[in-house]
Amino acid sequence: MTTPTGPGLDLPNGFLMGASTSPHQVEGNNVSSDWWQIEHRPGTFVAEPSGDAVDSFHRWAEDMDLLSELGFNSYRFGIEWARIEPERGKVSRAAVAHYRAMVTGALERGLTPVVTLHHFTSPRWFSELGGWLAPDAAELFAEYARTAAEILEIGVRHVVTINEPNMLAVMHAIRNVAAEHGWESIAHGKQKNAPTGAAAIDPATIDPDADVVHALIEAHRAASAVLKSADPGLKVGWTIANQVYQAEPGAQEVADAYAWLREDIFLEASRQDDWIGVQVYTRHRIGTDGPLPLPEGTETTLTDWEYYPRALGEAVRHTAEVVGPQVPIMITENGIATGDDQRRIDYTDEALASLAAAMRDGVEVLGYLHWSALDNYEWGTYRPTFGLIAVDRETFTRTPKQSARWLGALARSGRIPERPELPEARAASPR
Numbered sequence: 471m472t473t474p475t476g477p478g479l480d481l482p483n484g485f486l487m488g489a490s491t492s493p494h495q496v497e498g499n500n501v502s503s504d505w506w507q508i509e510h511r512p513g514t515f516v517a518e519p520s521g522d523a524v525d526s527f528h529r530w531a532e533d534m535d536l537l538s539e540l541g542f543n544s545y546r547f548g549i550e551w552a553r554i555e556p557e558r559g560k561v562s563r564a565a566v567a568h569y570r571a572m573v574t575g576a577l578e579r580g581l582t583p584v585v586t587l588h589h590f591t592s593p594r595w596f597s598e599l600g601g602w603l604a605p606d607a608a609e610l611f612a613e614y615a616r617t618a619a620e621i622l623e624i625g626v627r628h629v630v631t632i633n634e635p636n637m638l639a640v641m642h643a644i645r646n647v648a649a650e651h652g653w654e655s656i657a658h659g660k661q662k663n664a665p666t667g668a669a670a671i672d673p674a675t676i677d678p679d680a681d682v683v684h685a686l687i688e689a690h691r692a693a694s695a696v697l698k699s700a701d702p703g704l705k706v707g708w709t710i711a712n713q714v715y716q717a718e719p720g721a722q723e724v725a726d727a728y729a730w731l732r733e734d735i736f737l738e739a740s741r742q743d744d745w746i747g748v749q750v751y752t753r754h755r756i757g758t759d760g761p762l763p764l765p766e767g768t769e770t771t772l773t774d775w776e777y778y779p780r781a782l783g784e785a786v787r788h789t790a791e792v793v794g795p796q797v798p799i800m801i802t803e804n805g806i807a808t809g810d811d812q813r814r815i816d817y818t819d820e821a822l823a824s825l826a827a828a829m830r831d832g833v834e835v836l837g838y839l840h841w842s843a844l845d846n847y848e849w850g851t852y853r854p855t856f857g858l859i860a861v862d863r864e865t866f867t868r869t870p871k872q873s874a875r876w877l878g879a880l881a882r883s884g885r886i887p888e889r890p891e892l893p894e895a896r897a898a899s900p901r
């Protein structure tokens with residue numbers, strides 16, 4: 471694989487280039503989690519249960535070998551709370567040992583671990599207590615963080631407390647609406663249709679649950695305090711789903727109000743963190759009546775999102791604007807669900823060019839972790855393939871795609887592409 475040519479931005483020393491996964495989506499058999507329960511509940515809306523996923527619980531070393539050999543220097547993976555604490559107060563020492571081995575394995579392969587403590591799934595017992603709305607949710611999560619500190623202490627520098635709290639808040643609100651209609655609860659904001667012919671619940675039309683928003687911020691703060699007291703050198707943050715809300719003419723106020731509970735309140739809550747994760751895929755245009763449908767003929771991906779690579783640069787710029795320059799940014803998820811791997815390269819090339827322009831304009835970025843390392847379980851279905859590496863779900867054989875080699879070569883080169891010809895690419899200003 472030749473190093474991608476053309477103009478490019480030399481990356482800062484220590485810039486992390488790699489890929490991300492999450493436990494429930496890749497490990498398999500997460501049987502003590504609330505998601506597993508939802509997947510197997512009679513009449514569930516979930517099209518496909520996660521099952522074995524891609525068996526990364528057993529094959530994580532192989533995953534890390536591939537990422538290292540491809541040229542990456544970082545891997546974001548998660549610790550599964552439901553494995554660490556399958557019953558309230560009962561810590562599995564075997565699970566702690568398992569994740570300590572993963573941290574050591576990453577470090578031994580030259581992969582800087584970025585570790586997520588909560589990635590949409592919770593222990594069933596926690597959800598049965600009311601989840602994030604349980605009276606002692608923040609304390610329960612902080613206690614889990616205290617246990618997780620035993621894993622992080624052997625060499626993790628960057629930890630994510632909660633993945634996409636803003637999506638969690640939307641999911642709670644959607645469950646409330648589904649419950650009002652007597653529908654199976656919709657467990658993930660990306661499930662567009664309520665079950666059995668009921669009217670579609672479109673996440674874009676549901677406001678996040680404000681009580682959950684505040685509970686998540688409290689839980690993040692409580693866990694951060696525990697982690698920092700366990701290891702003051704730990705860099706603690708969380709990852710926010712950036713939807714790149716673009717106001718149509720005359721709709722700025724509507725767009726700002728729409729973005730507040732869905733994104734900006736979480737960005738503002740990050741101003742005292744060590745870093746913030748940006749997770750972005752596409753944009754959403756907001757008109758005076760709210761979110762606008764995609765115009766006929768818009769190119770979309772396997773998740774029905776608009777193909778819009780420059781969302782990356784726009785999300786980074788917005789995050790920096792709201793959070794402030796004192797909190798560096800890490801891209802912890804960016805990618806595309808597609809069966810056309812060349813389109814994945816096209817998308818990522820343009821996305822990175824928009825990132826380079828933002829970095830040229832002074833935004834401090836710590837790294838770029840692509841979603842996802844592996845084709846995996848996309849919350850109810852295996853159809854949307856985000857992976858740089860394909861996985862045979864019978865044999866679990868891993869096969870790196872051309873995009874994996876292309877991005878790995880970029881990682882090795884220490885440069886990301888610049889595309890001055892792109893309409894929004896900003897003039898390369900001296901840093």
Ligand code: GCO
Pocket residue numbers: 492495633634637711749803841847848849856
């Ligand atoms: C999310 C999660 C990931 C998804 C990815 C693609 O943002 O929903 O962090 O688990 O799989 O974003 O939808």
